[in-house]
Amino acid sequence: MVNYRISDLMTCTIADMLKDGETVFHGVSSQMPMVAMHLARKLHAPNLVHLNIPGGVNPSSVKQSSYSSAGSDLVEAGESYFPLDQIFDLSMRGKLDVAFLGGIQFDINGNVNASVIGDYHKPKVRLPGGAGSAVLIPTAKKAIIWRTKHDPRTFVEQVEFVTTRGNLWKIVTPLCVFVFKNGKLQLDSIHPHTTLEEVQKQTGFELIYDEVRYTKEPTAKQLQMLKQIDPYDYRSVEF
Amino acid sequence: MVNYRISDLMTCTIADMLKDGETVFHGVSSQMPMVAMHLARKLHAPNLVHLNIPGGVNPSSVKQSSYSSAGSDLVEAGESYFPLDQIFDLSMRGKLDVAFLGGIQFDINGNVNASVIGDYHKPKVRLPGGAGSAVLIPTAKKAIIWRTKHDPRTFVEQVEFVTTRGNLWKIVTPLCVFVFKNGKLQLDSIHPHTTLEEVQKQTGFELIYDEVRYTKEPTAKQLQMLKQIDPYDYRSVEF
Amino acid sequence: MYKLQSLKEAAGTISNQSTVALGGNVLHRAPMAFVRELARQEKKELRLVKTAGAHDIDLLCAVGAVGTVDAGFVSYETVYGLPPHYRKAVQTGEVKANEHACYTVISALRGASANVPFMPVSGLKYGDLLEHNDYFVVVEDPFTGEPVTLVRTIFPDVAVIHVQECDEEGNAIIDGPKFEDVLMSRAADRVIITTEQVVSPFRIKQNKEKIDIPAFLVDAVVHVPGGAAPASCYKKYDVDEKALREFIGLKEKQEIIEFVRKYDKKDYQHERRNRTW
């Protein structure tokens, strides 16, 4: 039995979702998917195409990304330059396989809110905004959301504002993985350290599942590689 | 009295139309305006911005342009790179001062035909096409047309097909300069070597003019500079 | 043409209610010295345009210079947290937040660069952003009859872009990621460059293939080393963590003014526009 933290588990779970040869994009404040993409490239998906906001295609290292996953280091370490505007175009053309996106509230119908709590024009809370979500979630073949918070205010019956919806595929949290299937957010797997009861307690809607599966634990190989590619533990920056 | 040819006169006449600081574009097969732009930059318009299809801004020399005014030499000799698609955008934004364009037929109402003789879909003669004319003549502040042929089939009462019309300003021919004013092509000046009768004979519509002015002859300084900047006489390539 | 201006002069050309496109992205290569000067000159009701803004938008909101923000994302990066002044200004109704999808800011600027009134956007299909914003509209494609979303063009009056190198005529080189800056230089009616270095004609000639913004598009060049700080500037300096954390903690407008004042000396160091190469 290997020793790992939630951030390691989430990172490896995300990496496992990525296939060789896929074009994959992450945005700003996205250290965990950035590390996961790099992990996938180092292990099972060497031809994965890593795209990011500053435009460095397949950066050879993400070690210098400290506080930022939108910094110049990704271009400096990249093999070529393909910036944000063109990544959006790529997704519009149906050629972006996976997009990693955030959000603040998610509901059982797969709606995402990253915009406001309260009225849009006079909000109680102005959130940062959906960034590219509103065009990427409908157009990327698979949108993956990761969220380091899992509580009943995050996973709700109905979001207060629909920033977007679309090709949502998976949501990875510290407690579980949701899969969006047949128009509903369903439980895909729960993490080994938790229980169905705890996930239900922290989720604002009735969980949907056929059977309870546990998320695969990180392998020793993955954990070892993580140490190597992310020595400063950027993957845990949101914890 | 200086010694010069029609091509020298036309080139200098064109150069004199250009003002310092203007953004000016020429296309393919446009050696004469290319040389004229360079002449203007060398003499009275040092801040004229010379734009061209390959994208070389302000090429320091046009000596290598031999058969082409769309060749890489213009980029190699250029001070920066600003290619065709962006030049079009610039004109759309109203920031292109002068565009040099061709055409095969012109009529008294300022219409230009560079497309077909006969039916558009089953033409008697398929012409090369208007290239950028159809968007540049309406949007450049001043469109200048040069034509080395002046006969009744070129200057007609009514063109067979209207490729475009718009901000046509001047047309320079081996016989005269037309100016487009109050919706009509009017005689601006006739070249010193010709007569009103000859111009009328070679023009397919009744000439409009208040008084008959003669085109200014090239100065000795202009002719000297022409020899220097265009030693292989590309300005005469259409003659 | 010699286009060097002082920071004061260049910012002085921005009138209230101008639409200002800000270069850079989140904490990277934001034109902060210029932004601070806009704050010092007490501009009002600016319309700010950026795909993803952070300290720049937050600071201008803090001093009450902003009327509208058109952006896809306004926040600091992970470790620095949320933009308190922007949030407050939007929540009190002082600032109108036009939320975009980042790409729709790009599309709206592409519209300006081609001088068309709108741009079609294929990805924006679902959700309340379409419902609540009058700059999005769904029409019928006249060629196929299918629905297509249009975003209304944003025509910036001015783009303010911070670069590493620029010559006195305005030929500007951006090292590292260019973000939306090149597009902004084509979309805006006027372009103001702030630059770490004013380089010689010889040096710019040696590097002409790297010129991102040709001189003839540029109206003013301002020499401000450190002009992106406390944001990062590739090859020059990284984010100033201390300054950012301090700023985020500030509450009162007077504190903000003090924060800006601390940059006066640095921002004005080349105010006399002396030639430096």
Next chain:
Amino acid sequence: MYKLQSLKEAAGTISNQSTVALGGNVLHRAPMAFVRELARQEKKELRLVKTAGAHDIDLLCAVGAVGTVDAGFVSYETVYGLPPHYRKAVQTGEVKANEHACYTVISALRGASANVPFMPVSGLKYGDLLEHNDYFVVVEDPFTGEPVTLVRTIFPDVAVIHVQECDEEGNAIIDGPKFEDVLMSRAADRVIITTEQVVSPFRIKQNKEKIDIPAFLVDAVVHVPGGAAPASCYKKYDVDEKALREFIGLKEKQEIIEFVRKYDKKDYQHERRNRTW
């Protein structure tokens, strides 16, 4: 991923009636070896797309491979004269000429790169091109009520682009003017690169800032030194005047086939795809 293919293989992937965007401009950096191979393989009813074409379009019209040409201008440059085969094909009704304003080809390709059904074009306001072509339409801007012209998007099935340097994975570098080639690589469903040189991973890494087309957009790389001849290729060779003048004088289809055959040896020199760096 290793993407080297032989010329025959790569051209073999083009089916009849494909929409093919051709790189280069007039007599410069046209993908002539590939064009000749399309002729050899007797493709039919291709739809060719280019702002300004010359020998490439003329040759394919000469062998009866073309159904439609979407271009702003089709002609050789001044000293070489008009394209006889294109003209004849259009005048007999064999080829449909969709005349564009060069810029509207660019707009139509921009539409494809963003996957939208049309693009607004502000400059196209007057004349018979608007009347006679169903790919232009004037609609009302929903935001202002003003008329605006739209051009229907052209979605190329494939872009064929000749470059000076490319690695085995498809990272391509265009020396000198890029014309519409970069845009075409983003607009087309597939991208085929023909290249003067196949360069090593080391060399491409040393020049990564000059990469115009990143590998992941590229489907096939074909090694054809002289692949633009008789058009020019910057830093490699100039226009082959003799060949062009000869071609323009040809009348019979059999003469054209002979003309193409003379290039067989050169075009096929790397048919075995041996690694050359």
